[in-house]
Amino acid sequence: MTAILAFILVTAAYYAYPGSHSEVNGPFVGLSKSFHAPKINIWAELTEDEASQVSDFILKTCTHLNLTTHPHSSRDNFINSIEILRPNKTDAVPYLYEDGSIVERWAKVSLAENHSDGPRIVYYMVGPLPLTEKAAVHPLSYVFNSGSNWVRNPVYDFAAIQEFGMQLANNVSDITQELLGAKVNIDDPSDPAGLLAFPRASRVEAGGLLLWMQFYRPGMGSGARTLLPQGIYVKVDATHLDVEDWRVGEYYYNGVLYENEDKFRAAMDDPDFKRTPANLDGPWTDTEDFDSAPDGRDLPPPVSVQPHGPRYRFDSKQRYISWFGFEFYITTARSTGVSLFDIRFKGERVMYELGLMEAMAHYAGDDPMQGGLEFMDAFFGMGKNMFEMVAGYDCPAYATYLDSEYHDVHGTTTHENSICIFEYTSDHLLSRHTAQYSVTVSRNTYLVVRAVSTVGNYDYDISYLFYLDGTIEVKVRASGFIFSAFYTTNSNKQEDEYGHRIHDALSSSMHDHVLNFKADLDVAGTANDLVRMGLEPVTISYSWDQPEVKKRNTMHLVEKTVKEETWLDWPKNSAEFYIAYSSEQKNAWGERKGYRITSGTGMGSTPHLTILNSSTLGESARWAEHDLWVLRRKDTEPASADPLNFLEPKNPIVDFTKQADHESLVQGDDFDGDLVVYFNLGAHHVPHSGDIPNTLMHTSASSVMFVPHNFADRDPSRESVQGVRIQLSGKDGGGFAGDEMPAHSDIRSRFGRRSPNKKPQAKYFGATYEKGMHLELEDLEPDLTLYKSDSHAVSDLGLNGTAAGVWHKHEA
Ligand SMILES: *[C@@H]1O[C@H](CO)[C@@H](O)[C@H](O)[C@H]1NC(C)=O
Ligand SMILES: *[C@@H]1O[C@H](CO)[C@@H](O)[C@H](O)[C@H]1NC(C)=O
Ligand SMILES: *[C@@H]1O[C@H](CO)[C@@H](O)[C@H](O)[C@H]1NC(C)=O
Ligand SMILES: *[C@@H]1O[C@H](CO)[C@@H](O)[C@H](O)[C@H]1NC(C)=O
Ligand SMILES: *[C@@H]1O[C@H](CO)[C@@H](O)[C@H](O)[C@H]1NC(C)=O
Ligand SMILES: *[C@@H]1O[C@H](CO)[C@@H](O)[C@H](O)[C@H]1NC(C)=O
Ligand SMILES: [Cu+2]
Numbered sequence: 049m050t051a052i053l054a055f056i057l058v059t060a061a062y063y064a065y066p067g068s069h070s071e072v073n074g075p076f077v078g079l080s081k082s083f084h085a086p087k088i089n090i091w092a093e094l095t096e097d098e099a100s101q102v103s104d105f106i107l108k109t110c111t112h113l114n115l116t117t118h119p120h121s122s123r124d125n126f127i128n129s130i131e132i133l134r135p136n137k138t139d140a141v142p143y144l145y146e147d148g149s150i151v152e153r154w155a156k157v158s159l160a161e162n163h164s165d166g167p168r169i170v171y172y173m174v175g176p177l178p179l180t181e182k183a184a185v186h187p188l189s190y191v192f193n194s195g196s197n198w199v200r201n202p203v204y205d206f207a208a209i210q211e212f213g214m215q216l217a218n219n220v221s222d223i224t225q226e227l228l229g230a231k232v233n234i235d236d237p238s239d240p241a242g243l244l245a246f247p248r249a250s251r252v253e254a255g256g257l258l259l260w261m262q263f264y265r266p267g268m269g270s271g272a273r274t275l276l277p278q279g280i281y282v283k284v285d286a287t288h289l290d291v292e293d294w295r296v297g298e299y300y301y302n303g304v305l306y307e308n309e310d311k312f313r314a315a316m317d318d319p320d321f322k323r324t325p326a327n328l329d330g331p332w333t334d335t336e337d338f339d340s341a342p343d344g345r346d347l348p349p350p351v352s353v354q355p356h357g358p359r360y361r362f363d364s365k366q367r368y369i370s371w372f373g374f375e376f377y378i379t380t381a382r383s384t385g386v387s388l389f390d391i392r393f394k395g396e397r398v399m400y401e402l403g404l405m406e407a408m409a410h411y412a413g414d415d416p417m418q419g420g421l422e423f424m425d426a427f428f429g430m431g432k433n434m435f436e437m438v439a440g441y442d443c444p445a446y447a448t449y450l451d452s453e454y455h456d457v458h459g460t461t462t463h464e465n466s467i468c469i470f471e472y473t474s475d476h477l478l479s480r481h482t483a484q485y486s487v488t489v490s491r492n493t494y495l496v497v498r499a500v501s502t503v504g505n506y507d508y509d510i511s512y513l514f515y516l517d518g519t520i521e522v523k524v525r526a527s528g529f530i531f532s533a534f535y536t537t538n539s540n541k542q543e544d545e546y547g548h549r550i551h552d553a554l555s556s557s558m559h560d561h562v563l564n565f566k567a568d569l570d571v572a573g574t575a576n577d578l579v580r581m582g583l584e585p586v587t588i589s590y591s592w593d594q595p596e597v598k599k600r601n602t603m604h605l606v607e608k609t610v611k612e613e614t615w616l617d618w619p620k621n622s623a624e625f626y627i628a629y630s631s632e633q634k635n636a637w638g639e640r641k642g643y644r645i646t647s648g649t650g651m652g653s654t655p656h657l658t659i660l661n662s663s664t665l666g667e668s669a670r671w672a673e674h675d676l677w678v679l680r681r682k683d684t685e686p687a688s689a690d691p692l693n694f695l696e697p698k699n700p701i702v703d704f705t706k707q708a709d710h711e712s713l714v715q716g717d718d719f720d721g722d723l724v725v726y727f728n729l730g731a732h733h734v735p736h737s738g739d740i741p742n743t744l745m746h747t748s749a750s751s752v753m754f755v756p757h758n759f760a761d762r763d764p765s766r767e768s769v770q771g772v773r774i775q776l777s778g779k780d781g782g783g784f785a786g787d788e789m790p791a792h793s794d795i796r797s798r799f800g801r802r803s804p805n806k807k808p809q810a811k812y813f814g815a816t817y818e819k820g821m822h823l824e825l826e827d828l829e830p831d832l833t834l835y836k837s838d839s840h841a842v843s844d845l846g847l848n849g850t851a852a853g854v855w856h857k858h859e860a
Contacts, residue, residue: 083361085368087144090151091134091379091389092367098177099130099455102155105179106172113161119457119855121205122167123289128158128853130455131382133173133188136683137400137722141574144390145397152176156188158692160201160853166256166289169692169852170198190684192701199696202257203249206847207857208291210237213245213261216282216296220309224263226316227301228278228326240266243278246845248417249286250664251697256287260416262534265329271842272333272529272741274505275554279324279534281416300416302536324536327553335741351828352472354446355821359471360495362448369469371495372768374514378467378497382454383691383851385430385510386467386499393518394764396633398643398754401568402522404430405726406689407501407508408669410659411531411559413546418533418557422664423503427694427851428843429454430501430508434466436837440830442509443468443498452499456854464836467499478516478765490771490813492516504843505529508563509745516765521648523751524563524729527743532735533557550737560657561730562672564688567754568681568724572633572641575721578610578678578713579642581625612710615674618653622646626676627757631721639758645676645725648751655732655750666697670704671726677708681722688726691851727752770814 094102106127107115119126133156142148154175161168171188189197203209214232217224221231224243233239244266247259261282267273283297299306302324306312315321360371367378373394379387387403407430411421425433432454439445447470453462471493478492495514500507507528513521533547535555547556569576586604593600610616616626629640647653657672659665671677671688679685685707693700715721729750735743756764825831843849 083363083370085363085366085377087366087390088150089366089368089377089379089389090140090143090153091132091377091387093380093453094130094132094155094177094455096453096455096460098153098155099460101177101179102130102157102174103127103455105174105183106157106159106185109185110159113159115159117457119160119853121207121855122160122201122203122853123162123205124160124855125162126160126457126853126855128160128169128456129382129851130155130157132156132379133175134686137568137681138683140400157185158851161198165200167201167204168198169201169695172197191686192690193685193703193706194696194699194701196701199692199701201695201852202251203695203847203850203852204256204286204289205291206852207855209247209249209259209286210245210846212284212286212291212294213247216261216284217243217245217263220280220312223309223313223316224278224280227280227323228263229328230265230326238266242266244273245282247284248421249847250420251695256289259284259286260420262415262417265327267329267333271505272329272335273845274529274531275333275551275740276327276329277417277532277534277554278327279415279536279553283416302538322538324538325553327534327551332551333741348829351440352444352446353823353827354444354471355817355823355827358446358448358469360469362469364450367450369495369497371471371514372516373518373764374495378450380431380434380452380454380467382429382431382456383426385434385452385501386497386512388497388512391520393756394760396572396641396759397570397574398518398520399567400570401566402512402520403566404510405564405566405671405687406669406691406693407503407561407563408657408665408672409506409531409559409561410657410662410665410672411557412659413533413555413557414542415533418531418546420664421531421559422662424669424689424691424694425501425503425508426689426691428503429691429849429851430503430510432461432849433501433503433843434463434499435502435840435842436463436465436835437468437498437500438832438835439465440828442500443496444470444472445827445830446470458854458856461841467497469495469497471495477771478769479763485776486773487776488771488773490765490769493770502528502840502842504845505531506743510563516768517763518756518759518765520754521751522565522567522727522729522753523648523650523749525650525745526561526731526733526748527745529741530733530735530739530743531557531559547734548736550735550740556735556739558732558734560655560659560672560732561748562655562657562669563729564669564671565727565729565752566688566724567645567727568722569628569643569754570722571628571643572630572759575631575715576628576723577631577640577715577721578723578725579625579627579629580608580610580616581627582606582608582619583623583625610678611714612712613679613708614677614710615708616676616678617656618647618675625757628723628725631715635758636761637758641759642757643759644755644757645727646753646755647675648753650749650751651731651747652750654727654729654752656728658732664697666700667703667705668693668697668700670708672728675728677726678713679708679724679726680711680713680719681724685724694850695852768814770812770816772813772816773811775809775811 113125133154135151139151157172173188187197217232233242245261249257263278265276281300285295299312376391377389384404391399407425409423411418413419447468449465450467451464452466474492478490480489498511509525511523533555626645627642629642633641690702
């Protein structure tokens with residue numbers, strides 16, 4: 049601790065720049081202002097003005113739909129969402145790389161439409177923007193492969209689901225009072241002493257929804273309700289359009305299924321009726337411990353500071369960033385959050401697109417809730433649920449924060465400070481070497497673009513990391529409250545097969561998180577080959593080995609090119625390298641320029657879904673079944689998934705298996721070598737007592753890295769890295785024991801030749817801190833009164849606010 053304080057309380061000699069929440073902070077503001085992206089960010093989300101133009105245009109054009117701006121249910125017709133329709137790459141490439149003209153800007157709109165067979169969500173394209181007389185609304189279907197531009201919306205009325213649950217719970221108040229010691233407060237659903245009912249909704253082939261509802265205690269301040277399932281489950285047939293026609297079905301409690309509430313009630317009067325303890329709230333769900341004071345807790349930990357401001361340059365209008373050879377554009381989408389486009393390193397293309405496609409969590413369990421539970425969080429909105437970050441904690445105090453926006457029938461919603469950008473210097477080096485007369489070390493400073501999506505109970509930190517050698521890492525870490533299961537203590541159920549007991553009446557409920565990402569690789573250009581370079585044992589006879597070793601057991605490299613669209617799993621023993629090679633560009637040594645795709649840092653190799661042919665998922669998320677996929681890039685296949693897949697799992701609007709359909713990847717007349725890789729991050733999550741109260745980010749972390757492989761002629765980080773070579777007394781050289789380099793050999797040195805006193809001499813590369821600095825308190829502990837949000841519209845575990853719509857209760 050003393051060392052840390054000493055570091056911070058260095059003498060005041062330099063004006064430091066306190067962290068701020070502005071778009072660009074620090075001393076490079078001037079530089080940033082004069083810094084311009086070479087092109088317009090053609091992927092940028094629509095501005096508020098563009099979205100309102102589109103909205104007005106649709107209201108004016110689609111009069112036959114009688115659209116309302118105040119929807120009450122999905123049986124109203126209204127504008128559900130408005131966003132950018134990202135341009136075809138075919139059109140973007142000439143603009144970006146060949147001085148072609150700028151691409152047209154179109155909007156992707158989803159309308160809620162009431163049809164005689166039930167409500168639908170229908171996609172349209174509207175444009176070009178800005179809208180003129182030429183503007184038009186067309187059905188948008190080229191990006192889907194279901195044969196249509198719409199899905200049926202079985203979520204007829206999510207408000208009714210909540211209300212129905214409350215009514216139903218109210219009807220069995222006597223039962224809940226008896227078994228759980230609580231009942232719903234129909235007048236005040238948020239009564240902390242009351243109960244709530246939440247559905248697991250599953251799609252019924254014919255149309256609407258089948259619900260299994262479970263009672264929950266509401267949870268207090270931090271939103272712990274997913275730790276408070278109550279173990280009484282009720283089946284509701286909600287397939288009919290009108291709530292009046294919904295039917296309450298069986299009850300399930302403590303391993304026994306009851307035909308209806310009366311049978312349940314009657315069973316309770318039986319002296320042999322088996323009860324199980326209730327799952328009560330208490331301090332165990334508190335997220336903080338303000339009271340404990342183990343040694344050292346009274347001293348703040350080390351923090352990172354950035355006294356000279358950021359070293360990246362940022363065009364805040366185009367959201368374009370440049371940092372030590374990396375250049376790329378940033379954009380967002382309501383369903384998928386942050387995406388990066390046109391990533392280049394030292395002027396060469398690496399990826400056209402990198403971003404999230406879908407974030408799925410699939411549970412298992414022997415109760416009616418967890419047994420079929422599955423979430424597709426793009427449906428809930430990974431961008432829509434990107435809330436304001438906490439400066440100094442989510443990201444360092446000095447980070448640059450960006451806002452994100454999305455548009456729907458209620459206009460534009462802005463989430464301030466929901467994306468952060470910063471440089472960070474790792475605790476470990478990028479490289480080092482100790483030689484006989486020298487030691488040289490290079491710091492590992494990397495750039496991070498980060499956002500956190502809190503989808504109801506769970507928080508996903510998604511970070512894109514850029515390293516000085518050209519490596520790109522995509523990392524996901526999760527936290528928040530687990531979605532746990534009720535634990536019955538006296539049944540003969542099989543619940544121990546699905547998790548651990550983690551409180552009186554609580555089971556941890558195993559689940560798989562699989563988050564799918566797209567990487568449209570353009571390694572040194574569009575034409576790439578995906579190569580599997582195997583490391584194989586071999587027995588070989590070498591002439592130089594004779595006569596002593598007739599046959600030598602050794603190993604060698606065996607290369608196979610992936611010739612058709614396929615999946616790949618991470619190889620056993622990491623005995624294969626998956627490398628995307630340029631088909632045309634070579635480095636100085638005649639080797640193909642490449643990037644290796646590898647499972648990165650975190651809890652071992654990345655997971656894919658354990659469940660085979662999931663009954664819940666149907667065809668909606670086949671990408672989850674393997675680690676990696678290699679496909680042809682097509683304008684008609686811009687994504688592996690669509691948020692509305694959640695509504696039609698058996699016949700999804702984007703069926704991934706129709707994309708990954710073994711088309712040839714051999715370059716020729718009909719294929720130019722433009723490959724897309726889809727890869728998965730996530731975790732096989734078997735929560736344990738340490739997930740109470742919240743899942744920890746070091747155990748939920750996984751990543752995939754894209755690592756240069758013969759991309760340059762030599763390690764490019766040497767040009768940019770900060771470090772020092774310590775030249776030991778008496779020698780100018782390095783080398784091994786016994787070596788002596790000629791004196792005054794050319795080692796670039798800030799201090800010139802060795803010092804007269806023959807003490808070890810530090811020769812820095814890159815800059816160093818030259819003076820003590822005065823830091824403001826805000827550099828160490830940001831002022832959280834600057835936190836801008838008054839509240840967060842976090843999903844309440846119902847379906848309100850999903851891609852199926854958001855509407856308000858009592859509006860005219
Ligand atoms: C349009 O909606 C209004 C009010 O919602 C309703 O009175 C009217 O009948 C509707 N018109 C058509 C053509 O559906
Ligand atoms: C993108 O390409 C598809 C397929 O060629 C085409 O149908 C569509 O109109 C194009 N989209 C735009 C916005 O030009
Ligand atoms: C929606 O369509 C159904 C079936 O055609 C009809 O009964 C209902 O009145 C419509 N609802 C609205 C709000 O227009
Ligand atoms: C609650 O009970 C009333 C009276 O028996 C009944 O009419 C209603 O349908 C029940 N509601 C639910 C949601 O079970
Ligand atoms: C999953 O589906 C595939 C393709 O239909 C089939 O070959 C396989 O046997 C199925 N596996 C299971 C466990 O259902
Ligand atoms: C849905 O959520 C919005 C935003 O949180 C809220 O204003 C609205 O009242 C909710 N609608 C219903 C029907 O609960
Ligand atoms: Cu989890």
